[in-house]
Amino acid sequence: MKIDFSRAVSLLKDNDNFIILTHTNPDGDTLGAGFALLSALRKLGKRAKLLNNDIIPEKYRFLVSDGDDFENGFVVSIDVADTVLLGKEIQGKYADRIDLAIDHHSTNRLFAKESYVEGESASVCEVVYLIIKALGAEIDSFIATCLYTGCSTDTGCFRYTNVTPRTHRIAAELIEHGARHGDVNVRMFETQTRGFLKLQSLCIASLEMHFSGKVCVITVTQKMLHDCGCGDEDCDAIVALSRRIEGVQAGITFKEKKDGSYKVSVRTHEELDAAAFCSIFGGGGHERAAGCQFECPLEEAKRQVLAEMEKFLEKKA
């Protein structure tokens, strides 16, 4: 059942022993909002703990704060559009007993008993900020930093079109509450390893342009990752790079996996639907960011992808 803002606030006010669930492959928004809510509820004298299916990456450890030790309670999911995104273990244990979902994905599957979804909000941290304010919990520097992290990371540091005037106003208030915005942004956006820079150089050197510069193809092999001391987490920025070149409508990254198969990531600008393209090969995703898999050798995968892309571009023209 969909509920409104004040009902969501009441549920948090009237319950105790909160089990806060966040999504797998956790990011700054789910963790920032989750740990901010955990801290705020504990400041109000309640008990709370946060669960994540995965190990929290080093990059996000600064958001972690201690929870309480208890077994059963009121279950809240944060930034989770579908129970499948809870990850296997958490999904198995909690999928059918989530009391409240707080989310900003308009595609939220309404799996919780009650769901508060703000589809227009740039981040779930914006929503949780307003909830914490309404709960009357003190917003200290730690909570402000957690919430700022989600506001910043889910908007590419205020860069994307999902930013609204409210996003900026909330960022202003969070800085006033002591959010360490400079630190967060250095950590999230500024810091690159020399290894990553080397990988980026190799990718640029081997980049191919097709169809009069409308399509950029980047290949990342296991050898390249190994030579640069990079891991899978470094590939996201390479994938983003594929779309950045002037005139490119589709950026396609072929990433060799450890088993020798290829993950293909497609990033597009407004002209092309990446999810529709990837569905040709059994993949999927969002309009601007989607992916698919290939078990065949690289050259064959490229041949297939480029042949279909040519048709895809012709259809749009």
Next chain:
Amino acid sequence: MKIDFSRAVSLLKDNDNFIILTHTNPDGDTLGAGFALLSALRKLGKRAKLLNNDIIPEKYRFLVSDGDDFENGFVVSIDVADTVLLGKEIQGKYADRIDLAIDHHSTNRLFAKESYVEGESASVCEVVYLIIKALGAEIDSFIATCLYTGCSTDTGCFRYTNVTPRTHRIAAELIEHGARHGDVNVRMFETQTRGFLKLQSLCIASLEMHFSGKVCVITVTQKMLHDCGCGDEDCDAIVALSRRIEGVQAGITFKEKKDGSYKVSVRTHEELDAAAFCSIFGGGGHERAAGCQFECPLEEAKRQVLAEMEKFLEKKA
């Protein structure tokens, strides 16, 4: 003479035939603020024109709007800390007859008859926004877009520590006034030419690390720019890159100018004052971003800069 906000507004209200001067190697802040002020003054029925010593780079052409045709008038410099930054031709003609300087560099040399300097402001566009509001001019979508551009570019898209709550609140208001924030950010931060990517690869390949990785030195020669089909405007992103590497406290970029001299740009993290460092060599700027000039050969300039940097780091340790 330093003046306050209301005096600056009065000067603009009480005069006419405005000649707006912007700095050489123009960026989003000087041009955004300059063209926003030009448009606002013209909306108030006044005549105004904007001068720049250089050809305005393609990247910033969307900020350009028509001015009026007249000879003499009230001269206003925007975002110009020193008359030398006006560029030779404009400096020769206007350096000793600037009526009003509007700036956000605390190092402003107070060369104008009257100077309104907000050293704490992240961009001069923030200052000009407040001035335009006080003048009572209508802020349309074009003016809002101009001002948003400076707010965004001078803060690395709200990423740097110069961002204050005011910066975010002004961004919120500018979006409400119709600033095309998504477009601006794609143009300023997302789009890269192949030439730029090639330049970046060359810079990464030739990058030097000093003092246990605390200092990163990048060199950009005219030949590198020429080989990659890049211009001066591409160097800003290279300069930003110098500070991004994990563990780097100061990024120093030596850029060869057309006349063979070197412009040195220094970018620092919280530990080091870039303006104080550059002042050793007669330069200036902000705490995290400053610059200076060298007429000597590259190796000699590097030797001097690194020798002083070593002392500078020792003082901080």
